[in-house]
Amino acid sequence: MGPDQVKSLVEALASDQVQLVSLRGCGLSDQDWTRICGSLIQTQSLLQLNLSLGVVCSTTRTQDLSRVLLRNRSLNTLFLHGNMLSGPGSLVLFRSLAVHPALLSLDLGDCSLSDRELDHVCGLLPPDGAKPGLQELSLSSNPAISSRSWTRLCVAVAHSSRLRVLRLDFNPLGDRVAGMLAVAVASSRTLQTLDLEGTGLTEVSGQAFLDLLLLFPSSLRVLVLTENRISAEVQRRVQELLSERDEPIREEHPQQQPLRARVCQPGGAHTVLLTSGLGDNLLDETEM
Numbered sequence: 001m002g003p004d005q006v007k008s009l010v011e012a013l014a015s016d017q018v019q020l021v022s023l024r025g026c027g028l029s030d031q032d033w034t035r036i037c038g039s040l041i042q043t044q045s046l047l048q049l050n051l052s053l054g055v056v057c058s059t060t061r062t063q064d065l066s067r068v069l070l071r072n073r074s075l076n077t078l079f080l081h082g083n084m085l086s087g088p089g090s091l092v093l094f095r096s097l098a099v100h101p102a103l104l105s106l107d108l109g110d111c112s113l114s115d116r117e118l119d120h121v122c123g124l125l126p127p128d129g130a131k132p133g134l135q136e137l138s139l140s141s142n143p144a145i146s147s148r149s150w151t152r153l154c155v156a157v158a159h160s161s162r163l164r165v166l167r168l169d170f171n172p173l174g175d176r177v178a179g180m181l182a183v184a185v186a187s188s189r190t191l192q193t194l195d196l197e198g199t200g201l202t203e204v205s206g207q208a209f210l211d212l213l214l215l216f217p218s219s220l221r222v223l224v225l226t227e228n229r230i231s232a233e234v235q236r237r238v239q240e241l242l243s244e245r246d247e248p249i250r251e252e253h254p255q256q257q258p259l260r261a262r263v264c265q266p267g268g269a270h271t272v273l274l275t276s277g278l279g280d281n282l283l284d285e286t287e288m
Contacts, residue, residue: 006032013039019046024079025053030060037064041071050079052107059089069096077105081138085111094120101131109140109167115149118142122152127159136165140195143172154180158187169197169224178205185209186216194220198227206230206238213241221245 012018013036021040028036040046056065062085069075078097085093085108094117097103108121118139126133139145139153150173157163173181178201185191196205209223223242225235 010039013043016045020048022050023055024050037068040068044074046074048077052079052081056083062093066092066096069100076102079107081107081109086114098123105136107138109138113142114144115146118145118149122156125156125160133162135162138167140167141170150177154184158184164190165193167195169195171199173199175204179208182208182212185218185220192219193222195224197224201228206234
């Protein structure tokens with residue numbers, strides 16, 4: 001990413017009209033990173049920020065991002081997929097996430113999270129009567145997390161007052177954690193999408209979710225069970241039951257039409273693009 005591109009991005013952010021910035025996979029110098037963080041702190045229009053695939057690649061950058069989150073109050077969607085965010089140096093980031101007043105969607109997939117980090121993530125799903133908390137959370141492919149911490153997440157999900165989308169795909173959860181997730185789904189009044197692709201489940205888990213859908217009311221509309229040892233018949237019956245729930249999913253916040261600043265995607269031209277576009281759900285862009 002060259003100086004002219006950084007200058008264009010900084011000027012765009014200064015205009016307070018840009019709502020989406022994507023630096024996904026960009027090879028930024030530390031100097032350019034510092035300049036961009038200064039602009040992210042100042043802008044009051046930014047809603048969605050994509051820093052996936054190694055952009056936050058050092059303790060210093062983690063601390064810089066923490067300062068951005070403490071000062072920028074407009075951001076509601078943050079992609080950190082594919083950054084290593086484990087260890088003592090990452091705790092300052094999770095503390096900043098915990099006090100951000102507007103964050104709705106967070107992608108921490110493939111971030112090498114441990115139990116310590118997941119305990120902080122659970123704090124982003126407060127119970128009824130507390131602060132708002134996340135609506136969408138992706139924790140895909142974080143295999144170092146233990147069953148104990150997944151259990152704590154299940155409890156947080158059961159009591160969360162706003163969570164609608166949870167992605168746990170490609171984690172070695174197993175039937176025990178899946179059983180607790182089924183209980184959490186039954187308790188939650190808001191969870192609509194649960195992704196459990198490739199999580200080491202067997203027919204036991206498939207039957208548990210089938211019984212849940214047959215016997216208990218829930219808000220669940222999408223359940224992904226592919227790439228598990230669950231029979232095609234059970235998966236078919238699960239999807240049939242879900243398809244019968246034709247109540248429309250209510251959006252809790254209006255869709256935006258943001259001015260996008262998309263910068264330096266791998267394999268593409270290294271340019272800054274400012275275009276009008278729909279305010280798509282950023283978590284749907286997550287790639288393994």
